[in-house]
Structure formats: structure tokens, C-alpha cells
Amino acid sequence: MPSSSGSSTSMPAAQVHGFDDQTELLTDQSWKALPQVTGEERALTLNEDVAEWAPITGLWRHAFDGYLNLHDGDRVNFAVTDSHRLLVRGRETTYRRHSRLTVEDGEAIKEARRRGVPQAVLAARYGVSVGTIGDVAHGRRDGKLRAGALDAPRWQLRPYMDLPEHFKVRRTNIWAGSHPDQITFATPPRTPGYQRTLTFAFDDWAEFLGWYVAEGWTHTEARGSWSIGIAQKPGVKYEQIADLLGRMGIRYYRGALALKFHHKGLSLWLQEHCGVGSGHKRIPVSIKEAGADMIDVFLDAFGRGDGAVHTHEDSRRYITSSLQLANDLHEVLCKVGRGRKVRVMAEAGSASVMSTTGRAFTRRRATFMVSDPGVPVDSDVRKQNVTRVRYTGTVYCVATLSQSVMVRRKGCALWSGTSACPPMDGRSPVAT
Structure with missing residues (x-):
């Protein structure tokens, strides 16, 4: 059981560290508002650059009457006390970002690219752009890389009050995950x-x-058969699904607006692990815990079904009427270093019109949109955009072995520091 510091604890406001009550924590039980976190969950943390589940080793709840630092932006949103630690780095010029890479980094990047490691993964690992990784991999930065160690750590845990006027908060990481090579389903005898x-x-x-x-x-x-279908109008996507089912060895048949097949064992599994009905869909745990490459395979297919290109070719918006699915999508995007924002696109009870028939209807459930930037991106913060707001209530924080957690507020996700806890059990702190 993690240690706990209750809300009755008396501390000077300047020493209290934590978030407001609108902040959520990413746990192995999905996103949870901090007031609902029990400490029995595991939190998503950073072990150097790798996101992983780790125990919560402490809970903090402090009565607070003072000022919070509120950044209420569309991409970055946090409300923290002065002494709360964020995971940040200073804003650097283009030249300094490039020069931060050492000769040893350059050789490691070239070897990783030869092994097929994606440029986006390496960009997150080294804190530079995807384009810079490409330049280094092709030798276009030879002679411009630093010799020897870096002057300063790439990321630091620093109290908000000590941060410069302009800094970056971290949203990027890599994810290992695991999955089998194959999966088998049997029909009951x-x-x-x-x-x-x-x-x-x-x-x-x-x-x-x-x-x-x-x-x-x-x-x-x-007639008692167990039917499975995937809705799609005839066309390119219809044929993509048909090719997939054929490759999987599934005996399917073509409907006017769907491809269908029968299999009781698979049907029962889908009902249990994916939910029934559009408002209750979710991502199976086997996909949420799979390797980053398999998560991307899932997201690519899901995006072709319920997504749209957003601001550029690699970006997407995923649309769903299932709150659990929206949270699951945000979770897997955070795991692969692309967690941005989830928001309500249309409220329950709002009016709309069917795009196919023109028929008016009233939404029974809210519609959610989850943003996928396509590439890992950290975010700039200027203190001039942070507001000091009076807050009387409880502030919340947790402790983890690596002193880091993934949090979100108003749908915007970022990596944050935690209450101080010495690194233990072989894990590395996120900044040294």
C-alpha cells in the first residue's frame, strides 16, 4: 500500500506541491481524476525515454489556499502550485538543437536507422526534429556534431517557480510493449x-x-449463427478489408454495405474485449499493451474507418461516440509519444443532420474527437500565457520511482514530475 499524506496536513502554501482537482492521471485502469486515484493503480511513467507502467509509491492530498499557475491553452493545459515540478527543457535555437547531438549519437542514429527504427522514435529519444534525424542518418550532419558529452541534461525536473520565461514541456517518449507473433481462436466443440x-x-x-x-x-x-461484420461501402476501403480477411484465411461473404463472416469463438471474444454497440466500443488490452508498431497498425486501420486527415498528411482526427474508446485512443497515442488532445466534438442532445440522407436527428450521446499529430512533438510554454488564479481546496500529487507521470487537464496530455521519491529498483530518473 503506498504511503499517503492526507488533506488535513498543514503546510505553508509555498511548500505545497501538486495539481488542481481537474487534473487526470494515466493509469493501468485508464485515465483517472486525481481525487479518485487510490494508489492501487500503476501509473504510466518514464524510465529514461521509455514509457512504462510502474507502481504508485505515495499519495499527496493537501489543503491549499493560495495561487495556482494556470496555463489554459488548446495544446498545453496545467494548473500547478509554485513548487510543483514539471518535466522541461529550455527553449533552444535551431543551431543548439542540432549541436546537442554528439558524434556518438550520430553513429547510434545511423545504426538504429539501418535496423529500421522509425525516425519519429529516434526524434523523440534525442529531442530533435524528424528532419534532423534524417540528416544525421544520411551523413549530412557529419562534422557538425559535438565531440564529447553534452553540457547539460536534455530534460530537467524543475519547480514551476524556477522556470525561465520560455520553456518546453515534454509530451514525447518511446514505448516497448509486447505481443505474440500469432493469435489463435477456436470454435467451441x-x-x-x-x-x-x-x-x-x-x-x-x-x-x-x-x-x-x-x-x-x-x-x-x-438461426443461431454467430455473425461478424465490418460496415463499408464498396470501393477502395471495402477491397482493403476484403484483402485483409482473405490474408487471414477467413471465409467471408460480400454484402451490399458490409463484409461478413461467422465464427462463434471470435464473436464471443470481440463482444467481451471490444464492447457491443458504437457507444460502448473500446480497444482490447492486447492492443493497448502491444508494441508501438502494432499500435500504429491498429490506429491506421481505425483511422481509415473512423478518422480524417487533420492539419497535414500524417496527422489524423479520430471520431467516436464512446467515451471509453476516446480515452483508450488517447492512452495509446500517449504511449507512442503522440498524445495531444481529446475533446467533446458535439454534446449529447445536440441536433445534427445525416450526411447520407439529409435526415435531421438528435444525438443520444456526445461525440469525441482525439487528435493524432502523426509525429512526436513537445510544446512551447511562455509564462506570459500563464495566469495566477486563486484556488481554495485540495491539491493532489503522487510519487513514482522515476519521479514522472503522464497527466492531462481538459483533454491535453503532458509529462510531469511528481512528488520527490528517490529512484529505486533499478529504474532511472527522467532527468539527471
């Missing part, structure tokens, strides 16, 4: 006429789940 066993390569399975969570359903038909 004594069920005549069905395929008894289906074995899929995991990348095909991840793609199938992306399409299914976006556009799929399953139900028992009148």
Missing part, C-alpha cells in the same frame, strides 16, 4: 458448420481490430 480454428499473424489481427472497433459489429442471428 459440437458447433457444426463453423471453422474450428483460426490462426492470425498479429499484424493482421491488429489491422482487423482497427477496422472492427471503427466499423464492426457482432450478433447472434435467428
Whole structure:
């Protein structure tokens, strides 16, 4: 059981560290408002550059009557006490960002690219742009890299009161995750006429789940068969789904507006792990905990079903009426270093018009939009955009072994420091 400091604890306001009550923590039980965190959860933390689940080792709840520092932006949103530590680095010029890379970094980047490590992953690891990684990998930065160690740490945990006028907050990281090479489903015995066993390569399975969570359903038909379908009009996407099902060895049939097949074992699994109905869809744990490459396979297929290109070709907006699915999408995006924002796109009870028929209707559920920038990006903060606001209530914080957690406020995610806790158990602090 983690240690706890209750709200009755008396401390001078200048020494109290923490967030307001609108801040959420990313845990292995999804996003949780800090007042609802019990300490039994695991929090998403940083072990150097790698995001991983780790125990919560302490809870802090302090009565507070003073001023919080509020950045209420569309990309960055936090409300913290003066002494709360953020995970930051100073704003650097383009030249300094490039020169921060050492000769040893350059060789490591070239070797990583030869092994197929994505440029975006390396950009997050070294704190430079994707373009810079490409230049280094192709030798265009040879002679411009630093010899020897860096002058300063790339990231630092610093109290808000000690931060410069202009700084960056961290939103990027890498994710390891794990998944099997294959997955197998068997039809329960004594069920005549069905395929008894289906074995899929995991990348095909991840793609199938992306399409299914976006556009799929399953139900028992009148004659007792277990039907699975993925809705799509005939066209390019329809054929992409057909090619996938064929590659997976699934005997499907083509409907006018969907591709369908029957398999009881798979149908039961989808109902249990993906939810039933558009308002109750979710991402299976096997995908949320998979490697970053499989998460991207899932997101690519989901985006073709329920997404749209956003500000540039690689960016996307994912749309859903399921709050749990919106939270799951935000979770996996944070894991792969691209967590930006989730917001309500349309409120429940609002009026709209069917794009296909022109029929007016009233939304029964809210619609959520989750932003995917396509590449890992940290965010600039200027103190001139931070407001001092009076706050009387409880402030909250947790402790983790690596002194870092992923938090969000009003849908905007970022990495933050925690209450001080010495590094233990072999984990590395996020800044040294």
C-alpha cells in the first residue's frame, strides 16, 4: 500500500506541491481524476525515454489556499502550485538543437536507422526534429556534431517557480510493449458448420481490430449463427478489408454495405474485449499493451474507418461516440509519444443532420474527437500565457520511482514530475 499524506496536513502554501482537482492521471485502469486515484493503480511513467507502467509509491492530498499557475491553452493545459515540478527543457535555437547531438549519437542514429527504427522514435529519444534525424542518418550532419558529452541534461525536473520565461514541456517518449507473433481462436466443440480454428499473424489481427472497433459489429442471428461484420461501402476501403480477411484465411461473404463472416469463438471474444454497440466500443488490452508498431497498425486501420486527415498528411482526427474508446485512443497515442488532445466534438442532445440522407436527428450521446499529430512533438510554454488564479481546496500529487507521470487537464496530455521519491529498483530518473 503506498504511503499517503492526507488533506488535513498543514503546510505553508509555498511548500505545497501538486495539481488542481481537474487534473487526470494515466493509469493501468485508464485515465483517472486525481481525487479518485487510490494508489492501487500503476501509473504510466518514464524510465529514461521509455514509457512504462510502474507502481504508485505515495499519495499527496493537501489543503491549499493560495495561487495556482494556470496555463489554459488548446495544446498545453496545467494548473500547478509554485513548487510543483514539471518535466522541461529550455527553449533552444535551431543551431543548439542540432549541436546537442554528439558524434556518438550520430553513429547510434545511423545504426538504429539501418535496423529500421522509425525516425519519429529516434526524434523523440534525442529531442530533435524528424528532419534532423534524417540528416544525421544520411551523413549530412557529419562534422557538425559535438565531440564529447553534452553540457547539460536534455530534460530537467524543475519547480514551476524556477522556470525561465520560455520553456518546453515534454509530451514525447518511446514505448516497448509486447505481443505474440500469432493469435489463435477456436470454435467451441459440437458447433457444426463453423471453422474450428483460426490462426492470425498479429499484424493482421491488429489491422482487423482497427477496422472492427471503427466499423464492426457482432450478433447472434435467428438461426443461431454467430455473425461478424465490418460496415463499408464498396470501393477502395471495402477491397482493403476484403484483402485483409482473405490474408487471414477467413471465409467471408460480400454484402451490399458490409463484409461478413461467422465464427462463434471470435464473436464471443470481440463482444467481451471490444464492447457491443458504437457507444460502448473500446480497444482490447492486447492492443493497448502491444508494441508501438502494432499500435500504429491498429490506429491506421481505425483511422481509415473512423478518422480524417487533420492539419497535414500524417496527422489524423479520430471520431467516436464512446467515451471509453476516446480515452483508450488517447492512452495509446500517449504511449507512442503522440498524445495531444481529446475533446467533446458535439454534446449529447445536440441536433445534427445525416450526411447520407439529409435526415435531421438528435444525438443520444456526445461525440469525441482525439487528435493524432502523426509525429512526436513537445510544446512551447511562455509564462506570459500563464495566469495566477486563486484556488481554495485540495491539491493532489503522487510519487513514482522515476519521479514522472503522464497527466492531462481538459483533454491535453503532458509529462510531469511528481512528488520527490528517490529512484529505486533499478529504474532511472527522467532527468539527471
